[in-house]
Amino acid sequence: xxxxxxxxxxxxxxxxxxxxxxxxxxxxxxxxxxxxxxxxxxxxxxxxxxxxxxxxxxxxxxxxxxxxxxxxxxxxxxxxxxxxxxxxxxxxxxxxxxxxxxxxxxxxxxxxxxxxxxxxxxxxxxxxxxxxxxxxxxxxxxxxxxxxxxxxxxxxxxxxxxxxxxxxxxxxxxxxxxxxxxxxxxxxxxxxxxxxxxxxxxxxxxxxxxxxxxxxxxxxxxxxxxxxxxxxxxxxxxxxxxxxxxxxxxxxxxxxxxxxxxxxxxxxxxxxxxxxxxxxxxxxxxx
Numbered sequence: 001x002x003x004x005x006x007x008x009x010x011x012x013x014x015x016x017x018x019x020x021x022x023x024x025x026x027x028x029x030x031x032x033x034x035x036x037x038x039x040x041x042x043x044x045x046x047x048x049x050x051x052x053x054x055x056x057x058x059x060x061x062x063x064x065x066x067x068x069x070x071x072x073x074x075x076x077x078x079x080x081x082x083x084x085x086x087x088x089x090x091x092x093x094x095x096x097x098x099x100x101x102x103x104x105x106x107x108x109x110x111x112x113x114x115x116x117x118x119x120x121x122x123x124x125x126x127x128x129x130x131x132x133x134x135x136x137x138x139x140x141x142x143x144x145x146x147x148x149x150x151x152x153x154x155x156x157x158x159x160x161x162x163x164x165x166x167x168x169x170x171x172x173x174x175x176x177x178x179x180x181x182x183x184x185x186x187x188x189x190x191x192x193x194x195x196x197x198x199x200x201x202x203x204x205x206x207x208x209x210x211x212x213x214x215x216x217x218x219x220x221x222x223x224x225x226x227x228x229x230x231x232x233x234x235x236x237x238x239x240x241x242x243x244x245x246x247x248x249x250x251x252x253x254x255x256x257x258x259x260x261x262x263x264x265x266x267x268x269x270x271x272x273x274x275x276x277x278x279x280x281x282x283x284x285x286x287x
Contacts, residue, residue, distance in 0.1 A: 023132045024084055028075050030124050031087075031094065088136075088143045089179045091125060095141035140170065142177040147260060154267040158194070165270050168194035172263050176256055187259035188246035191266035192239060198270050202277040208239050220276045227276065238265055 078087045099118040118141075125138045137144050139152045140159055158169045172190035175183045199211035212232045219226055242262065245254055 023128070023134065024079060024082060024087060026128050026132070027087055027091070027125065028079050030128060031091065032075055034121055034124060085179070091138065092141050092143060092177070092179060095121060095138065099141065136178070140173060142173045143179065144173070144176060144260075145178055146257070148264075151260070151264040151267065154264065154271060157271050158267050161274070163197075165194040165197045168197065169263070169267055169270065172259075172266075176259050176263070182256060184254040184256050184259035185246040187256075188242050188254060188262045191259075191263045192242035192247055195235070195239070195266050195269045195273070198273045199277075201280040202273065204281075209236060212236055235269060238262070238269075 077083075078090065095118055098121050102117050122138050122140075129136045129138065135145055137147045137149070137152055139147055139155055155169060155173060159166050168190040172187040172194070174180045175187040175190065196208040199205065199208050203211040203214055205211040205214060212235060215227055215232055216229060217226055245258075
């Protein structure tokens with residue numbers, strides 16, 4: 001992996017070890033190297049350069065530079081200022097851009113070079129964050145403190161579908177990002193809405209509680225057996241907790257830890273319900 005310090009002017013004057021015990025430099029090196037390697041494919045030459053110029057330069061209005069010069073300039077500034085917060089924000093922006101590329105080129109001959117850019121980038125960043133014992137995790141483009149790998153996987157599975165529940169979970173995630181508002185109430189509200197939407201649309205009921213009542217003792221369409229009553233009760237109590245707090249009448253400040261727990265449980269429930277409940281009716285009226 002390239003040492004980005006070797007690219008910077010006056011590199012002999014740079015700190016040998018940054019104040020974060022190498023974390024900033026390691027993240028810089030990986031980010032630059034990841035993007036540099038991506039620039040050598042034929043797909044990049046034909047399509048990627050213009051996409052990157054639009055996605056990466058527009059936010060900072062750096063229209064005059066080539067993509068590689070722009071990446072270099074940003075990372076140099078971040079490193080020289082010893083600015084981890086800025087780098088974390090930049091990493092989130094990069095993830096979103098990579099995910100956009102993957103989505104744009106998801107079909108046809110051009111799909112392969114871009115297919116897993118966002119996933120590979122997230123994996124590499126998380127490896128560094130783990131090795132430096134930061135307690136941080138890049139999850140679907142948001143850097144979160146204290147999130148566990150199982151929750152990350154559950155959230156990733158939810159976001160594989162494009163529906164309002166996925167949008168709720170994404171908003172909940174952003175609410176507790178270290179670069180976001182760290183709004184526990186918003187996270188809990190959106191997480192609860194994701195579960196409610198999934199039950200309401202798949203069972204054609206007005207509320208989550210109407211849905212759980214319908215499920216009690218009934219055989220679920222996709223598994224041929226009933227959901228255990230204790231499980232349904234736990235879902236009702238989770239929903240009651242969100243109603244008593246963030247959704248309607250919070251009487252005390254909610255913590256990020258409570259938000260993360262609610263988000264984790266909600267993501268797990270959305271994934272489970274998607275598996276066991278019938279598909280929602282299509283908007284065009286076809287089965």
